[in-house]
Amino acid sequence: DAKTTQPTSMDCAEGRAANLPCNHSTISGNEYVYWYRQIHSQGPQYIIHGLKNNETNEMASLIITEDRKSSTLILPHATLRDTAVYYCIVRGTGGGNKLTFGTGTQLKVEL
Amino acid sequence: GAGVSQSPRYKVAKRGQDVALRCDPISGHVSLFWYQQALGQGPEFLTYFQNEAQLDKSGLPSDRFFAERPEGSVSTLKIQRTQQEDSAVYLCASSLLFRGGYTEAFFGQGTRLTVV
Numbered sequence: 001d002a003k004t005t006q007p008t009s010m011d012c013a014e015g016r017a018a019n020l021p022c023n024h025s026t027i028s029g030n031e032y033v034y035w036y037r038q039i040h041s042q043g044p045q046y047i048i049h050g051l052k053n054n055e056t057n058e059m060a061s062l063i064i065t066e067d068r069k070s071s072t073l074i075l076p077h078a079t080l081r082d083t084a085v086y087y088c089i090v091r092g093t094g095g096g097n098k099l100t101f102g103t104g105t106q107l108k109v110e111l
Numbered sequence: 112g113a114g115v116s117q118s119p120r121y122k123v124a125k126r127g128q129d130v131a132l133r134c135d136p137i138s139g140h141v142s143l144f145w146y147q148q149a150l151g152q153g154p155e156f157l158t159y160f161q162n163e164a165q166l167d168k169s170g171l172p173s174d175r176f177f178a179e180r181p182e183g184s185v186s187t188l189k190i191q192r193t194q195q196e197d198s199a200v201y202l203c204a205s206s207l208l209f210r211g212g213y214t215e216a217f218f219g220q221g222t223r224l225t226v227v
Contacts, residue, residue: 041220042218042220042221043115043202043204043218043219043220043221044154044202044204044218045218046215046216046217085153087153098144098156098159098167099144099154099156099216100156101146101153101154101155102153103151103152103153104153
């Protein structure tokens, strides 16, 4: 599975949009981009995933560049409860659904 | 229950002691995973079950680690002769059968193991 690069930490004001970047320059054609988050003392939680089109659900939006070498997770109106570590994961369709986490981005939402 | 349940939530073991960590997956979930998460790091894959069959154990760090899921439901991760480097949070996740697309994995809250 392709390796991802994320900033170690980011801050965001409550009510503003949080834009979390991820680089995955070695991604191949059949690999998806997934985002999970982990709130302190909890297990990871699925947020969203995509292949090449932008995706939106009730939690977030995922913007994937045309060359698919990077993506951005957008939390449109961040709240204090969105403070968490956000993991960008790239994987293919094989491997039994195993997830390979990196170190993620610690997002801190402040008043 | 509605989610993945792990017990105990916290475990303190003396070095050399054996421990057993339990995972109750979501009912009907065929796939079950164990991950190890060291402090400040992301979770790392340990092993994967499809029903009672252990299809991938490539992440188990040593032969002191053993996992089982005898009836295809509850799973136990056993660590023999614990060492300090085994101190970590052990996460269990379950999902429906993976069929080549994406299947959401649901995680438990984890068991925090501290070896003293």
